[in-house]
Amino acid sequence: MDANQWLDEVLWQGEFVELTAWAEPGRPSDCRRLDAGRRVFDSLASVRPALEVARMSARVGVVTFPGSLDDRDAQRAIRLAGGTPVALWHGDADLGDVQAVVLPGGFSYGDYLRCGAIARFSPVMGAVIDAAAGGLPVLGICNGFQVLCESHLLPGALVRNAGLHFVCRDQGLVVESSRTVWTSAYDEGARIVVPLKSGEGRYVADARTLDALQAEGRVVFRYAEGNPNGSLRDIAGIANEAGTVVGLMPHPEHAVEDLTGPGDEGLGVFVSVLSSLLAVA
Amino acid sequence: MTRVVVDVLLKPEILDPQGQAILGALPALGISGVRSVRQGKHFEVELDGAADSEALDRVRRMAETLLANPVIEEFVVRVESAHAG
Numbered sequence: 018m019d020a021n022q023w024l025d026e027v028l029w030q031g032e033f034v035e036l037t038a039w040a041e042p043g044r045p046s047d048c049r050r051l052d053a054g055r056r057v058f059d060s061l062a063s064v065r066p067a068l069e070v071a072r073m074s075a076r077v078g079v080v081t082f083p084g085s086l087d088d089r090d091a092q093r094a095i096r097l098a099g100g101t102p103v104a105l106w107h108g109d110a111d112l113g114d115v116q117a118v119v120l121p122g123g124f125s126y127g128d129y130l131r132c133g134a135i136a137r138f139s140p141v142m143g144a145v146i147d148a149a150a151g152g153l154p155v156l157g158i159c160n161g162f163q164v165l166c167e168s169h170l171l172p173g174a175l176v177r178n179a180g181l182h183f184v185c186r187d188q189g190l191v192v193e194s195s196r197t198v199w200t201s202a203y204d205e206g207a208r209i210v211v212p213l214k215s216g217e218g219r220y221v222a223d224a225r226t227l228d229a230l231q232a233e234g235r236v237v238f239r240y241a242e243g244n245p246n247g248s249l250r251d252i253a254g255i256a257n258e259a260g261t262v263v264g265l266m267p268h269p270e271h272a273v274e275d276l277t278g279p280g281d282e283g284l285g286v287f288v289s290v291l292s293s294l295l296a297v298a
Numbered sequence: 299m300t301r302v303v304v305d306v307l308l309k310p311e312i313l314d315p316q317g318q319a320i321l322g323a324l325p326a327l328g329i330s331g332v333r334s335v336r337q338g339k340h341f342e343v344e345l346d347g348a349a350d351s352e353a354l355d356r357v358r359r360m361a362e363t364l365l366a367n368p369v370i371e372e373f374v375v376r377v378e379s380a381h382a383g
Contacts, residue, residue: 130364130365131367134364134367138364166369167367172369173369174367174369174370176308176312176313176370177315177316178315179313179315180315181315181316181319219313221312221313221369221370222369247313
């Protein structure tokens with residue numbers, strides 16, 4: 018990879034704001050950006066091979082449905098954790114060579130019928146459901162969690178918040194299980210704060226399912242300091258039996274650095290999956 | 299052409315905050331004597347042919363896979379009208 022290729026990739030990833038800060042005033046912006054990029058490229062010479070190896074080693078797909086909102090943030094979180102994000106399109110039944118998939122937040126297909134109900138039957142979800150059965154790690158955040166429940170990759174359902182209000186706030190969570198590929202980097206019982214923003218985030222399932230989830234250690238996240246939406250047993254996130262498929266309503270991808278979130282306590286979700294992928298490889 | 303109606307309601311044990319909000323608005327309208335309100339969805343499905351048992355099976359399959367989520371909802375299928383066309 019030469020300076021120009023590297024620069025193309027970095028610019029494509031939306032990091033040009035940081036690069037232009039290096040630039041000298043008074044020159045055409047493209048030149049400034051190119052100069053700045055070359056300088057960054059040179060300054061990173063000693064660590065670049067290690068960065069590239071780490072980033073090339075784990076490719077994590079992020080699905081964009083019509084109405085997805087948080088796909089770019091999820092891609093960014095994967096990059097900050099050291100992975101290579103790969104954009105996947107809802108109409109594409111081929112997952113390519115990705116080693117894990119994130120279903121991001123938003124309002125897929127406008128939340129028509131029920132949240133996630135239409136997305137479940139999209140071509141990409143057919144491929145995700147098949148791959149998940151084969152052990153592919155899948156994370157569903159917010160609308161992605163709803164899609165996972167509608168797809169029956171996770172039990173239960175997400176319904177209208179008790180009290181009807183859309184809840185948007187920084188939410189305390191307890192990491193109840195570190196025995197999933199998406200939470201292995203956390204200590205069990207750790208308390209983290211990440212944004213929650215949903216109107217239909219109330220987790221429900223019948224009592225037998227709830228008992229089973231609890232007994233099998235599949236409750237992954239619980240709301241701390243008050244239940245924001247009436248979720249049964251304060252459940253914020255759950256896993257499948259294998260611990261490879263995890264869904265949660267709060268948004269770890271919005272808490273990956275101090276500048277843009279309440280902190281970086283959500284980054285561990287992405288570090289976890291990358292660690293498990295590297296361990297396997 | 300035949301019209302088949304599918305009505306979808308949350309199961310009784312699932313909290314229905316929308317129904318509760320409607321119930322809560324009734325006193326302001328001066329309407330009394332209402333014990334509870336549950337909100338659901340009403341689908342009108344028009345068939346090419348008659349609503350024979352095979353066609354109704356198709357509608358039921360559509361209802362349980364797409365129109366309703368059996369984890370939280372129950373549904374009723376009924377034939378509403380049959381007329382030439």
